[in-house]
Amino acid sequence: MRLKLQDLTRQFGKKTAVDAVSVDIPSGQMVGVIGRSGAGKSTLLRMINRLADPTAGSIHFGDVEVSGLRGSALRHWRRDCAMIFQQFNLVPRLDVMTNVLLGRLDHRSTLSSLLNLFTREERLMAIAALERLGIEQTALQAAGTLSGGQQQRVAIARALMQRPKMLLADEPIASLDPLNAKIVMDSLRDINRNEGITVLTNLHTLDTARSYCERIIGMSQGRVVFDGTPDELTSDAIHSIYGVEHASQFDETMTSTAISTSGATEMSADPHPAGNLSLAPA
Numbered sequence: 001m002r003l004k005l006q007d008l009t010r011q012f013g014k015k016t017a018v019d020a021v022s023v024d025i026p027s028g029q030m031v032g033v034i035g036r037s038g039a040g041k042s043t044l045l046r047m048i049n050r051l052a053d054p055t056a057g058s059i060h061f062g063d064v065e066v067s068g069l070r071g072s073a074l075r076h077w078r079r080d081c082a083m084i085f086q087q088f089n090l091v092p093r094l095d096v097m098t099n100v101l102l103g104r105l106d107h108r109s110t111l112s113s114l115l116n117l118f119t120r121e122e123r124l125m126a127i128a129a130l131e132r133l134g135i136e137q138t139a140l141q142a143a144g145t146l147s148g149g150q151q152q153r154v155a156i157a158r159a160l161m162q163r164p165k166m167l168l169a170d171e172p173i174a175s176l177d178p179l180n181a182k183i184v185m186d187s188l189r190d191i192n193r194n195e196g197i198t199v200l201t202n203l204h205t206l207d208t209a210r211s212y213c214e215r216i217i218g219m220s221q222g223r224v225v226f227d228g229t230p231d232e233l234t235s236d237a238i239h240s241i242y243g244v245e246h247a248s249q250f251d252e253t254m255t256s257t258a259i260s261t262s263g264a265t266e267m268s269a270d271p272h273p274a275g276n277l278s279l280a281p282a
């Protein structure tokens with residue numbers, strides 16, 4: 001199913017954070033959204049997930065008009081488009097397993113949730129998700145004691161428990177060191193490729209967007225000023241995204257997390273080759 005944004009706009013007082021954005025994202029794409037701080041990237045993602053409501057315009061997923069959803073339909077939508085944040089948003093004192101199981105909350109009755117009655121299938125599903133991300137050995141640790149990279153992988157495992165159709169990630173690697181950034185981006189790419197889940201991720205680094213995303217959307221002052229493949233991202237396009245006034249001093253390495261594609265690859269040789277997620281219950 002396609003995600004279709006049409007003239008999507010959000011104002012905060014007089015400030016137009018997102019300005020008439022129209023994009024059409026087919027199912028299964030891996031899309032990076034880039035732009036300066038304040039360009040409107042987070043607001044765009046938050047509107048898709050309905051954490052923020054549009055001032056104008058529409059969001060369609062297939063035939064469903066997302067901006068009109070209420071109640072249980074809205075909860076279903078939020079389940080379908082799982083969101084990952086820069087700061088992970090785990091419950092630090094709870095163990096990793098419980099944090100991951102919390103991704104099932106919206107699939108179950110309030111009573112069984114309150115009683116903490118996760119089923120055997122759900123527990124197996126959580127273990128499979130942790131294995132998939134290579135962090136099953138952390139299952140019983142308090143989430144807050146893990147490294148940032150591990151915490152972000154827990155957050156991705158939790159998102160997978162929602163069986164989402166789409167993953168929205170708001171600068172998922174902005175707090176991570178280069179090696180962990182690579183592991184997290186590799187995980188998102190694996191999920192995109194193997195499960196066919198659409199990934200829409202805001203990225204503050206150009207080189208990450210270039211190496212991981214088949215499509216890059218560049219935003220400036222709330223507008224889409226570039227929409228194309230990494231190959232089409234010429235220096236002119238980069239200047240239109242990051243601002244012509246800095247054209248002369250613009251240096252692509254300034255937006256770099258310096259993810260090394262040589263050394264880091266060897267270090268993180270994937271001990272968990274991406275198989276199909278055998279997360280049984282739907």
Ligand SMILES: Nc1ncnc2c1ncn2[C@@H]1O[C@H](COP(=O)(O)OP(=O)(O)O)[C@@H](O)[C@H]1O
Binds near residue numbers: 018042
């Ligand atoms: N809740 C809010 N209230 C007022 N202004 C906001 C709010 N959220 C975002 N903005 C403004 O909207 C613009 C876009 O912000 P944001 O979407 O966070 O950009 P980005 O994620 O690209 O840094 C900024 O000027 C920001 O200050």
Ligand SMILES: [Mg+2]
Binds near residue numbers: 041042043
């Ligand atoms: Mg942001």
